[in-house]
Amino acid sequence: MSAGVELRDLRMSFGSFTALDGVSLSIAPGEFVVLLGPSGCGKTTLLSILGGFLTPVAGEVLIGGRDMTRIAPKDRPTTTMFQDYALFPHMSLADNVAFGLRMRGMAKRERRTRAQEMLALVGLPEAADRYPHELSGGQRQRVALARALAVDPQVLLLDEPLGALDLKLRRQMQDELKAIQRRVGTTFVHVTHDQEEAMAIADRIVVMNAGRIADLGPPREVYLRPKSLFSAAFMGEINQIPGEGQGKALHTPLGALPLAANGPATLCIRPEAITTAPGPDLLPLGPARLLESAFFGTHHRAHFAPLAAPDLRLTAHLPQDAEPQPGMQAELHARAHVVLEGRA
Amino acid sequence: MRVLSWLYLALMFGFIFLPVAVLVLFSFQDGRLPVPPFNGPSLRWYVEVLGDRRLMSGLMNSLIVASLSSAMALFLGFLAAQGLARYRLPGSVLMRAALIAPLTVSYLIIALGLMSLYQRAGIGLSLWTAGVGHVVINLPLCFAILYASMGEHQRSAERAARDLGASEVQVLRLITAPMLAPSMLAAYFLAFTFSWDEFIIAYLLTRFDVTLPVEIWALLRSGLSPRANAIGSLVFLVSVGVLIIMELTVFRRVRR
Numbered sequence: 033m034s035a036g037v038e039l040r041d042l043r044m045s046f047g048s049f050t051a052l053d054g055v056s057l058s059i060a061p062g063e064f065v066v067l068l069g070p071s072g073c074g075k076t077t078l079l080s081i082l083g084g085f086l087t088p089v090a091g092e093v094l095i096g097g098r099d100m101t102r103i104a105p106k107d108r109p110t111t112t113m114f115q116d117y118a119l120f121p122h123m124s125l126a127d128n129v130a131f132g133l134r135m136r137g138m139a140k141r142e143r144r145t146r147a148q149e150m151l152a153l154v155g156l157p158e159a160a161d162r163y164p165h166e167l168s169g170g171q172r173q174r175v176a177l178a179r180a181l182a183v184d185p186q187v188l189l190l191d192e193p194l195g196a197l198d199l200k201l202r203r204q205m206q207d208e209l210k211a212i213q214r215r216v217g218t219t220f221v222h223v224t225h226d227q228e229e230a231m232a233i234a235d236r237i238v239v240m241n242a243g244r245i246a247d248l249g250p251p252r253e254v255y256l257r258p259k260s261l262f263s264a265a266f267m268g269e270i271n272q273i274p275g276e277g278q279g280k281a282l283h284t285p286l287g288a289l290p291l292a293a294n295g296p297a298t299l300c301i302r303p304e305a306i307t308t309a310p311g312p313d314l315l316p317l318g319p320a321r322l323l324e325s326a327f328f329g330t331h332h333r334a335h336f337a338p339l340a341a342p343d344l345r346l347t348a349h350l351p352q353d354a355e356p357q358p359g360m361q362a363e364l365h366a367r368a369h370v371v372l373e374g375r376a
Numbered sequence: 377m378r379v380l381s382w383l384y385l386a387l388m389f390g391f392i393f394l395p396v397a398v399l400v401l402f403s404f405q406d407g408r409l410p411v412p413p414f415n416g417p418s419l420r421w422y423v424e425v426l427g428d429r430r431l432m433s434g435l436m437n438s439l440i441v442a443s444l445s446s447a448m449a450l451f452l453g454f455l456a457a458q459g460l461a462r463y464r465l466p467g468s469v470l471m472r473a474a475l476i477a478p479l480t481v482s483y484l485i486i487a488l489g490l491m492s493l494y495q496r497a498g499i500g501l502s503l504w505t506a507g508v509g510h511v512v513i514n515l516p517l518c519f520a521i522l523y524a525s526m527g528e529h530q531r532s533a534e535r536a537a538r539d540l541g542a543s544e545v546q547v548l549r550l551i552t553a554p555m556l557a558p559s560m561l562a563a564y565f566l567a568f569t570f571s572w573d574e575f576i577i578a579y580l581l582t583r584f585d586v587t588l589p590v591e592i593w594a595l596l597r598s599g600l601s602p603r604a605n606a607i608g609s610l611v612f613l614v615s616v617g618v619l620i621i622m623e624l625t626v627f628r629r630v631r632r
Contacts, residue, residue: 106542119533120537135540
């Protein structure tokens with residue numbers, strides 16, 4: 033069974049440090065939500081409040097429609113997969129996985145069967161009688177996941193569970209995590225600072241910065257149509273061109289562009305959205321000179337200096353078959369762009 | 377230089393163990409006095425000691441007092457260590473100091489203090505009152521050992537257990553205590569040996585039933601005899617036995 037979560041105007045502070053500055057969020061049952069942000073943005077604090085390890089200074093936490101703000105972790109329908117896995121070193125894997133069921137009073141034989149099922153679900157069907165110290169980091173992680181899922185929580189909280197793994201294993205675990213979440217249908221709330229991980233697994237990404245939500249939406253939307261300068265920059269490399277909006281035109285160092293904006297604004301363009309090939313429906317960025325480029329396998333990463341603003345730098349990803357030469361001039365166009373209020 | 381350091385080592389061990397070796401040797405003396413020349417070996421004093429009802433009841437009393445008082449000291453020390461290591465309490469520095477303080481107070485003072493307290497409260501002296509004295513001296517020891525071995529590792533395992541629905545008592549019983557097992561065993565056996573051969577408190581706080589060291593002291597008052605050597609050797613044997621158990625259980629686990 034899975035339940036939705038409703039957070040209402042959560043505030044939290046540690047001494048004079050404000051960790052959460054009014055966070056409201058609703059999470060649908062069965063949704064895979066990723067809280068994404070740099071360290072200190074409040075994402076882990078938010079997760080701890082969800083798990084019951086911290087009580088917010090103000091605000092409410094509702095899980096499945098019931099107020100859980102002041103309920104202890106042991107009485108919540110949530111379980112957590114901890115960053116350091118926190119397996120019990122003196123128990124076999126079966127006992128580790130069955131611990132929550134034991135606390136709920138399930139008979140020994142039933143627990144054992146269920147623990148076997150859960151270990152099989154995470155790909156360790158033969159390991160029931162082994163001990164945590166015999167496992168690799170990736171395997172411990174799977175056991176931690178099995179243990180947290182064994183009690184059939186309504187919401188599973190994941191605290192940077194993939195942080196300690198090497199890149200290849202991390203990508204593999206992301207796929208598995210997503211597949212397991214689809215199978216069990218539990219609501220997952222996952223914390224990470226890795227935007228690629230967030231995009232790989234999330235139904236919806238919540239970008240956090242300085243104790244507030246900076247942006248939220250499906251990965252594609254947060255990446256392509258960010259709603260704040262912070263999330264535009266945090267989700268991946270982006271060219272930010274400062275400008276001044278005057279109704280139907282945006283005045284930038286590149287000249288006046290036909291974009292609707294008012295007041296200080298920033299034109300944001302991802303490197304892969306910049307092209308040298310003309311076409312319909314493109315935003316013209318004018319001529320620029322190529323300063324340098326490097327081959328990255330999937331693309332050439334090239335730095336341009338617009339002729340209209342020689343001090344400005346635009347980074348573009350040119351196709352594999354392009355042959356960029358330093359010093360050459362090209363007409364640049366943007367396939368996609370976003371205009372955001374304010375300047376970085 | 378190498379020879380010198382070995383010589384130093386030999387001298388040091390000789391200094392520590394020679395008296396014990398002599399004591400054990402003359403417990404096998406075939407004669408009335410435990411002094412050279414050595415005649416024997418003979419087991420007659422062991423036979424006599426093992427047949428002596430007072431010494432044997434002293435031995436049993438010592439075993440009971442040592443095992444129960446150490447268990448109590450361990451239990452209280454464990455709860456105190458857990459409380460001070462896990463929770464932010466007002467005045468925790470002071471509480472820690474107060475818990476450790478008995479270590480620095482002489483056994484004589486502790487015994488005298490308890491004695492006058494018992495007198496005022498109208499509690500008669502017995503093995504129980506001596507046992508309480510041993511809890512007083514061993515509690516700081518157990519507390520210090522357990523407090524020092526509580527780390528971040530346990531803290532996060534405890535958090536996970538609570539998250540999975542364990543009550544505080546279940547956390548202590550199923551997670552904290554088993555994870556601390558090596559330190560718990562070490563603290564218990566150390567407390568056991570301290571209680572086992574403790575004399576001053578046992579002497580001042582018992583009356584009719586007494587522990588073995590008190591019985592041996594009474595024996596010594598009637599002069600030197602290989603009987604004292606024999607019972608002394610038995611006491612030593614028990615201590616060595618505890619040490620071997622510790623080596624086999626505690627330290628083997630720690631190394632794993």
